[in-house]
Amino acid sequence: MEFLTLKVWSPYLVGVGIGVLSWFTFLLSNKPIGCSTAFTRTSGMIEQALTGRSVADQPYYQKFPAKIDWEWMFVLGIVIGSLISALISGEFQLRLIPSLWMAQFGLAFFPRFIAALLGGIILGIGARWAGGCTSGHGISGTLQLAVSSWVAAILFFVSGIITARVIFYGLGG
């Protein structure tokens, strides 16, 4: 079982593992792997808790009710699975700033916090706008050969590559 305590696996092996996992999500649960609707549902639950009013009358929450479903449990599972993997390989560490960010933009947490928050807001809007994220479109949608997912996945990367270049090398990069 030493294999399970390795810090990194080959990306091809991980990809094959995810491909096989997707067979079982379809077979046993009739669900594609996906993550971003769980964030919508959670957002609705938080809005309900904060305002004390049900969000059930809002059109988007009629499509995706603010309650726990398969995908919500799946996303909770991701946190747990990653925690297990990190703990048994000695990789778990509370870290404020990723090292690549630190090398480029310094040690202050505030700029990274703002970038992550703003990036998260934009990504959250984009994922719901496109109807899926890097999992729902990028993996499950592409492997079903969905046209929407191939277009979305390619554009996620085209836009991401351009934005990353601007952030790291400036507009001239």
Add this chain to the structure above:
Amino acid sequence: MLKTLHSQKKIQLIFGLLMGIIFGFLLQKGGVAKYDVILGQLLLKDFTVIKIMLSAVVVGTIGIYLMKGMAIAELHPKPGSFGMTVIGGLIFGIGFALLGYCPGTISAAIGQGNLDALLGGFIGILVGSGIFAHLYPRLDKVLQKGWFGEITLPELFKVNPWIVIVPLCLFIIIFFYVLESIGL
């Protein structure tokens, strides 16, 4: 028998959790729960993300279409339109590069202890999803623009799925070979 299993709500919630645990374990082992690896991909210096996604596509596509052929699995392709998929995809990419995680990998990043993911990105995605839910009633026209629906590539080209799958998988394998031979 599978249909009965699919309709058992409590068992399905447990399945969701267990399959999520496996997915999170794999994402962490693959290194894609790291900002550095995701930005490395977007800066075209590290191809881990693409290698993982495309290997999953090869294995997943073959398996899913075999199971579909045996009538033991059904497809759930997402609908798309120009206004939805193209605009949404471009917005997503901007957030993806700024944040350095996506909704799946940020959950794995939280699991391995990344606090920028938990305090910044996670809250940001929740806020962004909430903003979209409130904008949604006013976005109808944009989202419907250039509607093409839940079509798949074999349906678009009106061919047998394997006419698409075989060349696609071969292309991906050649792409991997090229990546490895140029040391990426």
